Amino acid sequence: MQLTVWTYEGPPHVGAMRVATAMKDVHYVLHAPQGDTYADLLFTMIERRAERPPVTYTTFQARDLGSDTAQLFQDAVRDAYERFQPKAMIVGASCTAELIQDDPGGLAEALELPIPVIPLELPSYQRKENWGAAETFYYIVKALSRPAGENSPARVRPSCNLLGPTALGFRHRDDVAELTGLLRMLGVDINVVAPWEASPDDIARLADADFNVVMYPEIADTAARWLKRTYGQPFIDTVPIGVSATRDFIAEVTELTNVDPGPVLADAASRLPWYSRSIDSTYLTGKRVFIFGDASHVLASARIARDEMAFEVVGLGTYSREFARDVRAAAADLGVEALITDDYLDVEERVQELQPELVLGTQMERHVAKRLGIGCAVISAPVHVQDYPAAYSPQMGFEGANTIFDTWVHPLMMGLEEHLLGMFSEDFEFSNETRPSHLGGGARVAEATTESAPQADDVLQWSDDAEKTLSRIPFFVRGKARRNTETFARERGIATITSETLYDAKAHFGR
Amino acid sequence: MSGNTALKRDTRDSTRGEIIRERGQREVFCGLTGIVWLHRKIQDAFFLVVGSRTCAHLIQSAAGVMIFAEPRFATAIISERDLAGLADMNDELDREVEKLLARRPDIKLLFLVGSCPSEVIKLDLSRAAERLSGRFMPDVRVLNYSGSGIETTFTQGEDACLASLVPEMPASTSAEPELLVAGALADVVEDQFRTLFADLGIERVSFLPPQRSGELPAIGSNTRYLLAQPFLTDTARALEERGARRLDAPFPLGEEGTTAWLAAAAREWGVSDEVFERVTAPGRERARLALGRYQDELAGKRVFFFPDSQLEVPLARFLARELDMQLTEVGTPYLHREHLARELEWLPDDVQLSEGQDVDKQIDRCWAAEPDIVVCGLGLANPFEAQGITTKWSIELLFTPVHGYEQAGDCAELFARPLRRREALRI
Numbered sequence: 062m063q064l065t066v067w068t069y070e071g072p073p074h075v076g077a078m079r080v081a082t083a084m085k086d087v088h089y090v091l092h093a094p095q096g097d098t099y100a101d102l103l104f105t106m107i108e109r110r111a112e113r114p115p116v117t118y119t120t121f122q123a124r125d126l127g128s129d130t131a132q133l134f135q136d137a138v139r140d141a142y143e144r145f146q147p148k149a150m151i152v153g154a155s156c157t158a159e160l161i162q163d164d165p166g167g168l169a170e171a172l173e174l175p176i177p178v179i180p181l182e183l184p185s186y187q188r189k190e191n192w193g194a195a196e197t198f199y200y201i202v203k204a205l206s207r208p209a210g211e212n213s214p215a216r217v218r219p220s221c222n223l224l225g226p227t228a229l230g231f232r233h234r235d236d237v238a239e240l241t242g243l244l245r246m247l248g249v250d251i252n253v254v255a256p257w258e259a260s261p262d263d264i265a266r267l268a269d270a271d272f273n274v275v276m277y278p279e280i281a282d283t284a285a286r287w288l289k290r291t292y293g294q295p296f297i298d299t300v301p302i303g304v305s306a307t308r309d310f311i312a313e314v315t316e317l318t319n320v321d322p323g324p325v326l327a328d329a330a331s332r333l334p335w336y337s338r339s340i341d342s343t344y345l346t347g348k349r350v351f352i353f354g355d356a357s358h359v360l361a362s363a364r365i366a367r368d369e370m371a372f373e374v375v376g377l378g379t380y381s382r383e384f385a386r387d388v389r390a391a392a393a394d395l396g397v398e399a400l401i402t403d404d405y406l407d408v409e410e411r412v413q414e415l416q417p418e419l420v421l422g423t424q425m426e427r428h429v430a431k432r433l434g435i436g437c438a439v440i441s442a443p444v445h446v447q448d449y450p451a452a453y454s455p456q457m458g459f460e461g462a463n464t465i466f467d468t469w470v471h472p473l474m475m476g477l478e479e480h481l482l483g484m485f486s487e488d489f490e491f492s493n494e495t496r497p498s499h500l501g502g503g504a505r506v507a508e509a510t511t512e513s514a515p516q517a518d519d520v521l522q523w524s525d526d527a528e529k530t531l532s533r534i535p536f537f538v539r540g541k542a543r544r545n546t547e548t549f550a551r552e553r554g555i556a557t558i559t560s561e562t563l564y565d566a567k568a569h570f571g572r
Numbered sequence: 573m574s575g576n577t578a579l580k581r582d583t584r585d586s587t588r589g590e591i592i593r594e595r596g597q598r599e600v601f602c603g604l605t606g607i608v609w610l611h612r613k614i615q616d617a618f619f620l621v622v623g624s625r626t627c628a629h630l631i632q633s634a635a636g637v638m639i640f641a642e643p644r645f646a647t648a649i650i651s652e653r654d655l656a657g658l659a660d661m662n663d664e665l666d667r668e669v670e671k672l673l674a675r676r677p678d679i680k681l682l683f684l685v686g687s688c689p690s691e692v693i694k695l696d697l698s699r700a701a702e703r704l705s706g707r708f709m710p711d712v713r714v715l716n717y718s719g720s721g722i723e724t725t726f727t728q729g730e731d732a733c734l735a736s737l738v739p740e741m742p743a744s745t746s747a748e749p750e751l752l753v754a755g756a757l758a759d760v761v762e763d764q765f766r767t768l769f770a771d772l773g774i775e776r777v778s779f780l781p782p783q784r785s786g787e788l789p790a791i792g793s794n795t796r797y798l799l800a801q802p803f804l805t806d807t808a809r810a811l812e813e814r815g816a817r818r819l820d821a822p823f824p825l826g827e828e829g830t831t832a833w834l835a836a837a838a839r840e841w842g843v844s845d846e847v848f849e850r851v852t853a854p855g856r857e858r859a860r861l862a863l864g865r866y867q868d869e870l871a872g873k874r875v876f877f878f879p880d881s882q883l884e885v886p887l888a889r890f891l892a893r894e895l896d897m898q899l900t901e902v903g904t905p906y907l908h909r910e911h912l913a914r915e916l917e918w919l920p921d922d923v924q925l926s927e928g929q930d931v932d933k934q935i936d937r938c939w940a941a942e943p944d945i946v947v948c949g950l951g952l953a954n955p956f957e958a959q960g961i962t963t964k965w966s967i968e969l970l971f972t973p974v975h976g977y978e979q980a981g982d983c984a985e986l987f988a989r990p991l992r993r994r995e996a997l998r999i
Contacts, residue, residue: 106950
């Protein structure tokens with residue numbers, strides 16, 4: 062058993078719903094008790110979808126358990142087929158139905174419906190949402206795709222499939238638009254986008270494309286590997302988030318297709334490189350950031366943070382255990398330790414300990430950062446309704462880099478504001494008890510102290526004058542100053558920290 | 573009490589049309605959802621769901637943005653190891669509870685909340701609660717109830733929770749009659765009712781649930797109770813078993829419902845007509861004034877209720893009688909004939925009642941009924957809006973204080989605002 066308050070990922074059948082909801086003409090019959098329909102609101106409320114997810118829940122009750130839940134399931138499949146007339150169906154069990162072992166796949170097959178019925182095996186007590194989405198997409202591709210046939214249209218230009226965008230993803234809608242535009246400019250056609258708005262007929266013609274683009278490895282990696290094995294279709298899994306990653310992506314596309322990247326690169330629409338070089342951005346140098354989210358977005362963000370914003374990445378981590386190895390490697394490269402966890406309390410603790418100036422994370426980190434009075438930008442699912450913006454806001458491609466520059470800079474203080482804070486730290490609005498004005502002002506909810514872990518022999522004392530000096534240090538670096546000074550004092554066996562110690566430590570650590 | 577108009581009962585025979593009884597897909601939350609408001613109501617209680625990742629995800633999604641303060645609930649997620657018998661689930665549970673209580677010394681009452689998976693694998697949470705109580709009493713009392721979707725629909729979770737508290741209530745030795753109000757109410761409403769009862773001269777009044785677990789009211793054969801919520805079937809049964817007697821009344825929604833509800837207690841306590849009139853007149857006047865403002869907007873508007881919280885029947889009655897709205901279908905997950913007797917008498921004859929749900933069929937009926945406003949859950953609302961039908965999310969009727977005189981206008985506002993918004997938008 063594991064104690065959980067907030068979760069980064071739902072159960073695997075929610076992943077299956079994300080795939081089914083993204084597609085057209087697919088219906089999902091889920092063997093599930095009352096209550097599991099809550100998942101509909103994720104799509105209708107958080108993503109503001111105008112249609113109900115194409116999901117039928119069998120809604121079995123306690124009194125059905127002794128009798129015939131299997132019959133209930135078959136009735137639900139038959140009714141759903143008749144009402145919705147899908148071109149393919151997926152069937153499976155939620156966590157409770159998994160325990161009663163009704164075999165949805167076999168039961169649905171026995172009905173001999175005139176459409177493909179794809180059974181899902183998603184172990185709810187082992188796996189989670191993204192894995193469920195990946196597995197569902199893989200099952201669908203495996204069941205419905207066909208070898209490139211003679212019916213395939215003759216092509217002049219090379220073509221590819223965009224794989225991975227689903228319902229309830231972080232900016233998937235806009236990433237699809239951005240990448241489609243980018244690839245077309247390069248001279249590459251889009252054969253199929255899937256699961257996003259793909260029908261079973263579209264899945265059937267996946268093999269017609271020359272290669273696959275794995276937009277979101279968490280979701281499309283399994284299917285792309287199978288397509289490579291089965292049809293020899295190569296894939297690109299460089300995630301084009303950030304200017305450099307987008308350039309890498311373009312290089313890989315040109316390598317596979319021999320298209321000329323020249324016009325696209327020459328016309329690169331990203332303002333990020335110039336904005337980062339412009340002198341107003343000097344204040345961004347060495348900003349301490351902490352990054353947490355799904356693996357793809359964390360890896361991309363770490364690269365942007367270091368190479369394109371000149372931030373200092375002080376910590377990073379992911380809840381995507383499936384990709385823990387990649388994140389650990391990236392962390393090692395940055396000289397920090399990766400945090401692989403799905404417990405938001407661990408993340409909160411790490412943020413508190415590191416005292417970053419900016420947190421790049423999910424909905425959960427947004428709340429943690431807000432509580433601690435630290436600026437935050439959202440870079441990854443899970444997200445809430447405000448992260449489905451009305452404006453075109455991709456993360457991928459050159460326009461995505463523009464969006465990212467703006468979004469990340471927004472919660473930070475501008476250079477002059479920072480200087481003013483440093484010079485006039487006794488201004489009443491800059492005090493410890495006041496929340497920074499750019500974060501809404503008002504009283505601080507929780508003091509972002511970073512008491513270093515007390516040690517058995519910890520007898521460190523702060524003198525009054527040292528405390529006073531500390532209080533004049535701008536709040537956003539105060540935690541770090543306290544921590545550095547204590548480390549410095551401990552290393553030198555200093556029992557009482559004075560103003561002098563503080564300045565010595567500042568000189569020692571250089572900041 | 574004859575002078576009181578609200579007490580005149582409509583004795584018309586309620587042989588209205590057939591009630592539609594359906595079972596099929598239900599677009600309703602399970603009983604775990606009640607934790608979202610109960611954990612705020614009982615301030616030293618913690619709710620530990622023993623369930624799956626789905627349970628945790630459900631509460632998180634239902635709680636939506638109420639994510640800020642550290643919540644007093646969590647889910648102990650059952651894993652493959654537990655199911656395979658590699659770990660003794662009871663040991664695991666004890667360990668998690670121990671960790672939790674060490675971290676939250678402010679907790680005095682811990683609910684182990686059963687879920688669909690824990691019910692299906694027959695994990696005995698009542699024994700677990702007993703065992704843990706034995707270990708942590710007197711600091712922490714451990715109780716259990718089921719909020720599982722295979723047994724409870726949405727507000728039935730609160731019913732199960734309150735029912736589990738009843739055996740813990742101390743025995744009353746009072747020779748005087750005592751009033752107990754059952755059902756979680758907004759704090760502000762509770763305060764208003766306290767004042768009204770005090771002004772009526774009913775002095776011994778308590779509320780279930782209390783704000784602190786140590787303040788569980790006493791109960792005995794002199795206890796008379798009023799239901800503040802229509803979904804408390806099991807709680808009422810448990811209260812009766814302790815000797816309490818229910819005061820038959822409609823529910824305190826709207827001016828009329830609130831007056832009749834207060835009158836049921838006044839009658840029992842022998843409050844004179846004159847005192848009752850004097851005490852309730854200002855509230856009734858204010859409620860009428862507030863509701864008057866909504867007449868133009870709401871009168872004649874057709875409303876359709878999807879089943880959700882069991883508040884549907886009292887709300888429909890309020891909308892029909894005090895705001896002259898027209899009822900089409902009023903769906904409810906469960907129709908408690910006895911508790912709703914006064915409400916059903918007040919419903920217009922031509923209303924179509926439905927119990928249970930087969931959501932696709934009900935959506936078809938909803939289209940056919942051509943309502944002006946549909947009261948439904950979050951999963952259905954935006955799809956209806958996208959097709960041009962105005963909706964009111966039903967969950968807001970639970971998360972907003974709507975009971976009592978001072979909230980009658982607020983309750984009307986919840987229905988008026990979506991209609992007004994649709995009118996106001998010129999896009």
